[in-house]
Amino acid sequence: MEVAATNLAQTADLTSGQVSDAASLSGDFETFLKMLTTQAQNQDPFNPVDATEYASQLASFSTVEQQVLTNGLLTELTRLATGSGLERLAGWIGMEALTMGAAYFDGAPVELVTQVPEDAQSAVLVIRGADGSLKNRIAVGAGDESYRWDGTDLSGATVSHGIYEVELEVYREDTLDETREVGAYLRVDEVARLDDVNILTLRGGVMREVAEVTALRNAAD
The missing domain is CATH 1.10.287 (Helix Hairpins)
Known part of the structure; x- marks a missing residue:
């Protein structure tokens, strides 16, 4: 206000x-x-x-x-x-916006948009908690466009509900060549305008500028 x-x-x-x-x-x-x-x-x-x-x-x-x-x-x-x-x-409120870097796990598998380069020797999804702690490392194949994470950690146990940070490590010639952001759909809970910029508040409190949204879809039932 x-x-x-x-x-x-x-x-x-x-x-x-x-x-x-x-x-x-x-x-x-x-x-x-x-x-x-x-x-x-x-x-x-x-x-x-x-x-x-x-x-x-x-x-x-x-x-x-x-x-x-x-x-x-x-x-x-x-x-x-x-x-x-x-x-x-x-x-947009109530719809799901595709943004980079964060995903929300609520017990159901989470669709992660990976877009692994075709020329990658190998690639690994790195999933961390909101506090930065490592939760899982998952190998994905070259050219894979998406991955459904079941919410398990390195030990196979199911993680708690909440926001998780996700990135993709791309390896070439047995060396980590680049790190890419990974996308995920998050529900839009609020829209606001701050300092002449339109801001979205997404599920779990994630905040993104409207310009960072690359896709929009109706929320899954």
Whole structure:
């Protein structure tokens, strides 16, 4: 609520500033026209001011006025677009988003998106607890796109329900050549906007930016 109140206050200040700027510029423009008219009425008939200079001054001032009004309109459109985006994201709540690095085990096998390179000599799924402790190391084959983890650890015992960190070790020429992130689907529990970034809170408290989501699907029954 504090973040929302801050955003509303900032929006109110911005809108107030835009209105003030527009009103000030409008008043200045009217004053300019009065001065221009007075100058034209009282100019020396033997040394008149060039009419093109009048037109140039008027055009310049008009351009500035239109620019300020345009900037205000663009700011308003951006604000509306931001709000609409968050409203659309609200439809994601309850769906499952594919993100990298974390999986949730609730007793049922977990589908892990591995995408093992075709040229890998071998590869190993490394599963760790939220505290970083090693839970399992599972060999997978070159070219494997996914793996269903049954929730067992190195001893074969079933781990407790919760979030687990998952990565893929890729070996080439008997050497660990690279480490890749592994994807998994997590239910979307909340959407929010923080510091101009749309944030998803996923099952187990995992937080990801919307840009990190690579797929979306209906939650399994």
